[in-house]
Structure formats: structure tokens, C-alpha cells
Amino acid sequence: MKATVAICTHNRAADVEEALLSLMRQDFAEPFEVIVVDNRSTDHTKQVVQDAGRLTTIPIVYVYEERLGLSVARNRAIREARGDYILFLDDDAVACEGWISGIVSLFESDPRIGCIGGKIEPAWEGEEPNWLLPENRTLYTILDYADEIVEMQKPAMPFGANVSFRMSVFDAMKPFREDLGRVGSNLLSSEETELIDRIRASYTVYYTPYAWVRHKIPRSRISRKWLLRRIYWQGVSKAVSSERKAGLFLKSLLKVPVFALLSVVFFFDRRRIFRNVSKIIYNNGLINGVLRTYN
Incomplete structure (x- = not known):
């Protein structure tokens, strides 16, 4: 199997439903699987995933992870994945129709590519605030690095809402550090940066604007x-x-x-x-x- 799409979620059932629907519209011709890691949700996430599975022939696997933490959930997805590449999609993002095919074709073009980040467009609930400084836009998980496929040079980094890895990189290195990444309501991050820094020692990191996702920014964050x-x-x-x-x-x-x-x-x-x-x-x-x- 070429690709595993992983969605890690905590109490965002409605958003997960939209993310899954976007995966059902992919133009990728080869088999792929979807893994939803439910990180101790108390809403109806499980029911949403099961209902989605009945609407498609795409394997949609529900996995419950009791231990809270985004890095914990991501590492669980890596352990469960069967694809050659693992593509992480945030639970509050939707993917364009060519998302999977764009990522996979780029990986297959060069075995030295270990990580790929894609464009992330904001979906503001309302309007983008006029007080937002240019240097702070990335803190809202907005990424528009280049107009063409290019290697991302350090210190530039993909963002977790749209980041993918060649699964074989984890044969020789540990995955996400579990002392980093969000746990519950805290905003601890840098787990992607730390992992990708290690990957760069042996692989290249690329960016593509063609495999884009749209990431929701709720009104509660626009302050x-x-x-x-x-x-x-x-x-x-x-x-x-x-x-x-x-x-x-x-x-x-x-x-x-x-x-x-x-x-x-x-x-x-x-x-x-x-x-x-x-x-x-x-x-x-x-x-x-x-x-x-x-x-």
C-alpha cells in the first residue's frame, strides 16, 4: 500500500467528518488507508468514523488512544500505518482532491526525500484580523512557502496540519518526542521541528503548493x-x-x-x-x- 492518511483528534467529531469527506474525494488511483486516532475523546467521534466507513470502500480504521497527547497519538498512527508513506492531516483541515497524489508522486520522484510539507490555506471564521502582524501569521498554521515544488532549506519547516513522512525513516530513528506537542489545552509545540531536524541529517525536506489543505481558524482564536x-x-x-x-x-x-x-x-x-x-x-x-x- 502506498499511502496511509492519519488524522489525530480530540473532541472534534464534526471537524473529523469534514476531513474524512475530503479524503473520499481524492483523485489518487492506488489503494490507500485512513487511520483516525481518537485521543481520548468524549464526544461521538467513534460514531462519525464508523458512519464514514460505511460510505466508502476506502479502509477507514478507528484507533482509540487512551494516553493524552498529540505526539502520543501521532506515534500511535505511525505504529499502525501500513503505507509506504504516512500523510498527517489535522482534524480541522480539509484536503484538496489532488492532495494524496501530489504528495506520493513527489516522494516517488526522489528516494532522498524523507519529509514533505504542503501549502496550508487559512479558513477564517469571519475575517482575518487587521491587527495580525506578518511575522505572526505562521502561528495560525498558515504556510505559503513557494509557488512551485522546492526543497525547504533550514530553518524553514512544514507544519503538522499538512506534513508527510517516508515510513522507512522511522526504521533508523525515533518518531515524535512525546515530551513535546500539545497535551489537553496547553499549546506546547515544536515536536515537528525537532523530528524534521533529525530527518534532515539523512534526507531532504520538500514543499509542494499543489498538495494543499484548508485549515479552519475558529473565532475563539482570533484575538x-x-x-x-x-x-x-x-x-x-x-x-x-x-x-x-x-x-x-x-x-x-x-x-x-x-x-x-x-x-x-x-x-x-x-x-x-x-x-x-x-x-x-x-x-x-x-x-x-x-x-x-x-x-
Whole structure:
């Protein structure tokens, strides 16, 4: 079997239904399977998956994973997968019709490709906020890296809403670190970055704009408060995954008062204030991320 599509989910039954329907519309001519890893949901996710399975000849496998955590769920999907390639689709995303075929054909064009990321378009519930700074758009899982198929050069990274791996890479290396990635309501991340950094030691990483997905952004996330929380957890994630924690800790301690002073200097420039507050929050996350690793 060429491809396994993996959807890891927690209490998003309605979104999972839409994601599965998009997989039923794929133009991929070869057999593929779908694995839905239910990460301790308390809604009717299981029923949605079973109902979807009755509508198609595509094998849709329901797997219940009791231990909470996105990385835990992803690793369970990797263990269950039977395809040559595993394609991860977020539970709140829908794939274009050529998604699977675009990913698989790119993998098959070069055995040195170990990981592929695809374009991720935002589906805002409402409108994109006019206060969103360009450098913060990626924090909403928006990815538009290039207009053609290209190798992603470090530090550029695919995002988990649309990322795929050659399964054989896991013969020689461990999958996702389970001390990284979201658990429950926290926004810990960097599990993809850490894994892909290791993959880059032996393989190339590519991007394709043609195998795109549309990722939902609910109204509850379209606020400065949510974005600052996301920025804080980005700092925590960076610190937890870093091997140079002491250096990060000292630099962050020095940066916080500098950005606080700049916020006063640019008091009448709201965009600059938010940018500096964001940097303060991020560095606080770095500091707390270092401290939590020693607790």
C-alpha cells in the first residue's frame, strides 16, 4: 500500500467528518488507508468514523488512544500505518482532491526525500484580523512557502496540519518526542521541528503548493489574547526542545527589560507595542520552559 492518511483528534467529531469527506474525494488511483486516532475523546467521534466507513470502500480504521497527547497519538498512527508513506492531516483541515497524489508522486520522484510539507490555506471564521502582524501569521498554521515544488532549506519547516513522512525513516530513528506537542489545552509545540531536524541529517525536506489543505481558524482564536498565549507556549516549546538551555535562559533575562523599555518609548504606536509585548511574552515562555525542564 502506498499511502496511509492519519488524522489525530480530540473532541472534534464534526471537524473529523469534514476531513474524512475530503479524503473520499481524492483523485489518487492506488489503494490507500485512513487511520483516525481518537485521543481520548468524549464526544461521538467513534460514531462519525464508523458512519464514514460505511460510505466508502476506502479502509477507514478507528484507533482509540487512551494516553493524552498529540505526539502520543501521532506515534500511535505511525505504529499502525501500513503505507509506504504516512500523510498527517489535522482534524480541522480539509484536503484538496489532488492532495494524496501530489504528495506520493513527489516522494516517488526522489528516494532522498524523507519529509514533505504542503501549502496550508487559512479558513477564517469571519475575517482575518487587521491587527495580525506578518511575522505572526505562521502561528495560525498558515504556510505559503513557494509557488512551485522546492526543497525547504533550514530553518524553514512544514507544519503538522499538512506534513508527510517516508515510513522507512522511522526504521533508523525515533518518531515524535512525546515530551513535546500539545497535551489537553496547553499549546506546547515544536515536536515537528525537532523530528524534521533529525530527518534532515539523512534526507531532504520538500514543499509542494499543489498538495494543499484548508485549515479552519475558529473565532475563539482570533484575538490578541489567544495569540499572546500561543506566543508564550512557542517560547516554552523552544526551550524544552533546545540543547542550549543555559544560554537561552540568560539571553531571555536580558531581553525582557529591553523590550519593556521599548514598549514605553513607542507608547503611541500600537503595532510596535504589540510587537514588543509579544517578544516579552515569548522570552517569558523561554525562561519558564527552561525552568520546567529542571523541576
